[in-house]
Amino acid sequence: MNVEQIIKTEKKIPLERRTIIHFMLVNNKINESISKALKPFDVSLQQFNVLRILRGQNEKPANLSTLNERMVTKMSNTTRLVDKLILKGFVDRIICPSNRRKVEISITTEGRNILKKIDSAMIKAEKSILENISKKELEQLNTLLNKF
Known part of the structure; x- marks a missing residue:
């Protein structure tokens, strides 16, 4: 380039x-x-990131703060992202009965299923993006990027 x-x-x-x-x-x-x-899949990069975080929770729900902390792209509109994922049926929002201010988000079966489909598309995209770079070069590049 x-x-x-x-x-x-x-x-x-x-x-x-x-x-x-x-x-x-x-x-x-x-x-x-x-x-x-x-x-x-009608999923944005940020929505995909939220779904992957929730899948990584291993059946445990996450709160909005946890999602925001773990996002690759930090943003203040995590609530809006979650709302869109709820409308698509990919996540559920549970309000804690003992503390109504505590909101937990969990991935649904439908969310897990769409992620499985997205995973194969992402593997293809990643391979395409990195097709001209050897494994050794990727390791070198990551070493350099770690300096940031």
Whole structure:
């Protein structure tokens, strides 16, 4: 990926700025690929993230704070995401009878089933995104990214 060609400039971009622009372009490409993989399931990337967090709870419900803490993309509208997933039948919201302020979210059987279908689409998308990078290069890249 040639940054200068993509942003259509003939000027030499300083290395630090070029690196940041490169990250942004790669991020956009990854988001586009993942969104395209999720589109047939009518699930956004953030909704997918919530479903995976809930599946990882191993049958234990999570509260909104837990979901927000574990989200890859931090956002303040977790409640809205959960509401949309409830409408789709993928999650349930349970209000604690002893403390009505305590709300717990759990994944439904339908939510688990859609995640199984999404998982195979995501594996294909991930392989496609990373097809030009060897396992050794991925390990190196992750080592470098850990420095952030």
